[in-house]
Amino acid sequence: MEFVTHVRKERWATVAGYVLFVALMVAGYYYNITFVQLGLIDLGTRLVGMSETAVSMWLAALALATLVVAVATGVTMDRRGWSTDLRTKFRLLFGVVCVQFALTLVAPTVRTVPGFGAWIVLASVGLGVGFPVSFSLATDLVPVPDRGYVAAAITAIAYFAANAIPLSWSVDVFSQVLVAAMAPGVLVLAVLSFASFDRLDAVLDALGTQHETYGTGRFCHGAPVRARSLAFAVPVALMFGVFFVDSLGFLRIIDTPSLLLSSWQSPDLSTRLFIAVAHVVGAVMAGVIYANYSLSRVFLWTFALFALTHVMYTSDLRFADVFPAIAGGGTSPLNPALYAIAVSFYTTLNFALWPDLATPETIGTHSAIGIGVAGWLATFSSTALALYFQAADLTLLTHLNVVQALSLLLLFGLAVGLYARRMVELARENGGASV
Amino acid sequence: MSPTEAIPLLIVVLLMISIGGGDVQELSVTFQGDKDVDSLADVHVVAGGTTTVPGDATVDGDIYVIGGTASIAGTVDGDVTLLNGNLSVVDGATVTGTLQTYSGSATVSSVASVGRVSQFETPTPSSSPAQRVGGFLLQFLVLGAFGWWLVERYPLVIENVGTAITEHALVSGVVGSLGATALLVLFVYMAFTLILLPLAIVGLFAELLIVLYGQAVFGYLVGTRLPIERDGVATLAGIAAFLLALELSGLVPFLGGAVQLAVAVVGFGAVVNTYFGLQRFEPVTIPGGTEP
Structure with a gap:
């Protein structure tokens, strides 16, 4: 790990870059998985009085609008050279955090549907500008060999905090906690964006030139990776699949009180801690595998874990279906723990992958398309499908059965795809069959 | 429940019913x-x-x-x-x-x-010292014979697995824990289908054999550090010392169990990563770093 070398050689500017990146990404991701994913549902249903279906439609709209804003931001960043200007990125990020700070502060006061809609539109602008800018900081702050480990640290800290700290899933609570947490962040970003004194300038100058050394991603050495090339499109499609499967399954799990109260919202702290630790273990494992194996192997593990998780969930449900009396006996924390490991796996991959598929000149566009299509579009589509399932009155088992089928299909498809690619390589190498 | x-x-x-053979x-x-x-x-x-x-x-x-x-x-x-x-x-x-x-x-x-x-009396390790010694000797004989044969006939194979343990312990541990757990769950669920019950039993047995293979390699690694010239004898002595250390570590509450588990998963991962020793494990090289 290069981080240890930098500490040993007292390259404190570089070390500060690692810490800053992890802190920013943890804060952003924690905000996303708590306030955006959970707080808005509470805001829409409880305070505004909308139906769950209506809120889900608004959230799908948020995902789609965020994708559009992100792609526009990413392309603009690359074309105007903002992707290689550290100070500009900090200023953009400062603007985003200010907007989100204000939105978070006023969220609990929203009471009308138009107000909720306006909040969603403004939030999508903040999120859409925020994630390509924050991901692009990886090219300045994180050396390529350490991106897997840094991604693991971000995932582990964010998920551990989200699961271990017992917050009620209410927009008021999230708002209070996040406003308090964001206030010092706003201050730090203001200093990084606008202040100028010798020591700070020296650190920022050092960090600002690091993209010349660390900027070219792991998969961009040799042939350049373009947004329209297969080398970029295939990971986007695979990540879309992972996000889609996760979101489709999780939407139904959190809608099922018996599953939710025995796992992520268990009143028992030890259960939540167990899940939090599983997230950390999954993230560390993913970081190690990302740093030591090819990308295809990481995807294979991710798909295998998701397939296994859903096989376990559906097996339990089938079992309870055959023996209904057992259904009231509670559920084991093993299934959510395995789910947590699978989620940490692909989240780690998501944090490392897009900077590694880009250069300082393309990071804005690539991270916007990557996360926008794989993350936000997948969330939009899975929410739409989940709503359709809800309208069709699908049972929990049938719903998760579809998710299981998709996860198995992804695993099988990837295995076949890799095998076929190897066959094509062999055919090209040998010009046909050889003995 | x-x-x-x-x-x-x-x-x-279900296993008992199928073994019983009744209709x-x-x-x-x-x-x-x-x-x-x-x-x-x-x-x-x-x-x-x-x-x-x-x-x-x-x-x-x-x-x-x-x-x-x-x-x-x-x-x-x-x-x-x-x-x-x-x-x-x-x-x-x-x-x-x-x-x-x-x-x-x-x-x-x-x-x-x-x-x-x-x-059915559960055989408890502390029930009889003779039983424990017997079990230890049996394990030593099996692993010793396997280790001796491997070192004498295929030294490169055991060396490859050993290198994966010493130089890539973390990667081996991660792959070992992920692989062993995933396979265990898979085999249990396969057993539940009844149709795949024989395959599940074979799979679980194979997992055990891989863990034992890993233990033999740990013994070989201990043997290479002993002042014994002949490789086969050094491996035998190393396996004996390793098994003894493993047995003694079990006496320490919690920590001993954790050490035994870590040894099992690291060994498992090293065997899997090297294709049972047929290929040296080399992690991918990531370009773009500042260090050589």
Whole structure:
């Protein structure tokens, strides 16, 4: 790990870059998985009085609008050279955090549907500008060999905090906690964006030139990776699949009180801690595998874990279906723990992958398309499908059965795809069959 | 009892039924509530609640108790097996077959009529020093013979696995824990399909063999650090020292168990990563760093 070398050689500017990146990404991701994913549902249903279906439609709209804003931001960043200007990125990020700070502060006061809609539109602008800018900081702050480990640290800290700290899933609570947490962040970003004194300038100058050394991603050495090339499109499609499967399954799990109260919202702290630790273990494992194996192997593990998780969930449900009396006996924390490991796996991959598929000149566009299509579009589509399932009155088992089928299909498809690619390589190498 | 808790014991029941070889057409399970039975399926499993065979009833079939309580006052024309939970055979009751107790609480009246009573004694490591020494020697003989053969015939193979352990312990540990856990779950669920039961048994046995392979390689690594010239002898001595250290570590609460688990998963991962030693494990090279 290069981080240890930098500490040993007292390259404190570089070390500060690692810490800053992890802190920013943890804060952003924690905000996303708590306030955006959970707080808005509470805001829409409880305070505004909308139906769950209506809120889900608004959230799908948020995902789609965020994708559009992100792609526009990413392309603009690359074309105007903002992707290689550290100070500009900090200023953009400062603007985003200010907007989100204000939105978070006023969220609990929203009471009308138009107000909720306006909040969603403004939030999508903040999120859409925020994630390509924050991901692009990886090219300045994180050396390529350490991106897997840094991604693991971000995932582990964010998920551990989200699961271990017992917050009620209410927009008021999230708002209070996040406003308090964001206030010092706003201050730090203001200093990084606008202040100028010798020591700070020296650190920022050092960090600002690091993209010349660390900027070219792991998969961009040799042939350049373009947004329209297969080398970029295939990971986007695979990540879309992972996000889609996760979101489709999780939407139904959190809608099922018996599953939710025995796992992520268990009143028992030890259960939540167990899940939090599983997230950390999954993230560390993913970081190690990302740093030591090819990308295809990481995807294979991710798909295998998701397939296994859903096989376990559906097996339990089938079992309870055959023996209904057992259904009231509670559920084991093993299934959510395995789910947590699978989620940490692909989240780690998501944090490392897009900077590694880009250069300082393309990071804005690539991270916007990557996360926008794989993350936000997948969330939009899975929410739409989940709503359709809800309208069709699908049972929990049938719903998760579809998710299981998709996860198995992804695993099988990837295995076949890799095998076929190897066959094509062999055919090209040998010009046909050889003995 | 949750599905996750019930499934393993039900699988054990299914395994016992399949090993027994009887012609089972129907299986029933009780999970909760009080129930008096006048007739039984070929096999009845008590997983919860209380199931009673009344004094005036004669039922034909086998009973397995994996949770809850089974009370026999009448006649059971078959075997009764207790794996967990409570079993009582009261005065005047009859069990024509074998009453087998593995775990749980059994109360059998002295005036009840039971064909044969059998109690499974769990072999506890501390029950007999001779047993422990015997077990240790058997493990040493098997691993020693395997290690000796490997070092003498295929030294590169064992060296490859050893290098994966010493130079890539973290990667081996991660792959070992992920792979072993995933395969374990997979085999358990395969067993539950019954059709894939033989494959699941073979798979679980193969997992055990891989762990043993890893242990032999750990012994080989210890042997390379001993002042013994002949590789085969050094490996034998190393395996003996390693097994002894592993056995002694088990005496330390928690930490000993953690060490044993870590050794098992690192060994497992190293064997898998090197294709059983056929290929040296080399992690991918990531370009773009500042260090050579």
